[in-house]
Amino acid sequence: MNVATLLLVAILGLAAFGAFQLTKIVRQELATRKALRLQEERDEREFWEYEAKHKSIRLKFDPANEWNEATSVPEAFLREVRDLNLHYKPMLQRRNGWTESDFRDTST
Secondary structure, eight states: OOHHHHHHHHHHHHHHHHHHHHHHHHHHHHHHHHHHHHHHHHHHHHHHHHHHHHHHHHHHHOTTOOOOTTSOOOHHHHHHHHHHHHHTHHHHHHHHOOOGGGGOOOOO
């Protein structure tokens, strides 16, 4: 074998290795994107479930929808909403960007 043939074999070998690595990276990226998309879809369904439960709690305590910023809110309502938020905490953090401070109990 001459030098040109060895060089060609080395280049082709490196190209094949590079193509294999690139394929591997692309597959991993596609799998990651698919997992993220599926999680976003689950979070969206879970969010609307959360919203319906939140609305029902609000209707239970304020059926006439009269509360506003100046209204004193019952502790039982706050407790139920806090429990609901804690139940949906992972989704609220992923989907809405809530942080740990959003879940702190400020009633004490």
